[in-house]
Amino acid sequence: MSFTPEVVARHVCALSWRVRFGAALIVVLGASSTANAAFTYTPFGSNGEGGSINGQVFFFGSGGEVFELDAFVNIGDGGAPGTSAQLSINPLPAGLSFGFSTQLSPDETDLTLTYTLSNTSEATFPAVWFGFFVDPEIDVAINDYFNEAGLPFGTPGPGGGGSADSWEIDEPGYVFGDVFGNLLNGDLDNTNEVPEFAADDVSLALGFTLGEIVPGGFATITILMSDDGDTIGTFALQSFDTNPESFDDLTVSGIATVIVPEPSTSTLSLFFVAALLVRGAVRRASSRTGVTGIRRPTGL
Ligand SMILES: [Ca+2]
Numbered sequence: 001m002s003f004t005p006e007v008v009a010r011h012v013c014a015l016s017w018r019v020r021f022g023a024a025l026i027v028v029l030g031a032s033s034t035a036n037a038a039f040t041y042t043p044f045g046s047n048g049e050g051g052s053i054n055g056q057v058f059f060f061g062s063g064g065e066v067f068e069l070d071a072f073v074n075i076g077d078g079g080a081p082g083t084s085a086q087l088s089i090n091p092l093p094a095g096l097s098f099g100f101s102t103q104l105s106p107d108e109t110d111l112t113l114t115y116t117l118s119n120t121s122e123a124t125f126p127a128v129w130f131g132f133f134v135d136p137e138i139d140v141a142i143n144d145y146f147n148e149a150g151l152p153f154g155t156p157g158p159g160g161g162g163s164a165d166s167w168e169i170d171e172p173g174y175v176f177g178d179v180f181g182n183l184l185n186g187d188l189d190n191t192n193e194v195p196e197f198a199a200d201d202v203s204l205a206l207g208f209t210l211g212e213i214v215p216g217g218f219a220t221i222t223i224l225m226s227d228d229g230d231t232i233g234t235f236a237l238q239s240f241d242t243n244p245e246s247f248d249d250l251t252v253s254g255i256a257t258v259i260v261p262e263p264s265t266s267t268l269s270l271f272f273v274a275a276l277l278v279r280g281a282v283r284r285a286s287s288r289t290g291v292t293g294i295r296r297p298t299g300l
């Protein structure tokens, strides 16, 4: 990303907030101690948005915090770039309704986010894509957020349900990363731009190709955020601090399920009545012609 005045202002704003937040962390938490101290957070936004940039206080481990958390929905209308709905600020495509819920594990080390996309229209959405984005920071008060790195592990899913089938680890777009643009395009680049030897500000994104959602059908995307390394499915991304004195990490993984509705009771009834009518008509025709409809094998 180029250093336009808007980008510089955004970065300065983010940095300013982070410095203030870091000072608060020093007061509240003191120095980083042990990892796996659990998630603590205030309520998410109505569309599942989270993190301080979205007005939420969201801590993990002993010194981790979420700066931004958001989701993106792309309905593949011709594959044109920039067509994703960013759920914190954009309305969903007409005919697609949205649900969001959270569940914290009893030991508070794993937070499950559940997103549901339902087709309430009478037309099929032929190519739906869902993207999850999180910008975590670790021990900002001690060593800032520029010394962090990411790591993908496991095998991405095939698409159409299952584990994330695309991913991205990148600087979140304030300086050089292209992950935000890729989320808006519904097209992650499956590249880690912040490995351990090139530590910087880390953000993580998972993409799920959901494919077709028929009328009455829906898709559920379950995201597991873990501060003790737990995962679901076959693929995950992890963010960690390269300072050996900073022990926290954040692991994200997910599974998507696409549901095609069963025929409704009324539809089944109509089908049953139609089948009976056809059967009756065949019998009447058979009685007139003497054909039973069942042929014996010849020669018997
Ligand atoms: Ca756990």
Ligand SMILES: [Ca+2]
Pocket (backbone or CB within 6 Å): 137, 138, 139, 140, 143, 144, 145, 146, 147, 148, 241, 246
């Ligand atoms: Ca750090």
Ligand SMILES: [Ca+2]
Pocket (backbone or CB within 6 Å): 168, 169, 170, 177, 178, 179, 189, 191, 193
């Ligand atoms: Ca990238």
Ligand SMILES: [Ca+2]
Pocket (backbone or CB within 6 Å): 067, 135, 136, 137, 145, 172, 201, 202, 203
């Ligand atoms: Ca970050």
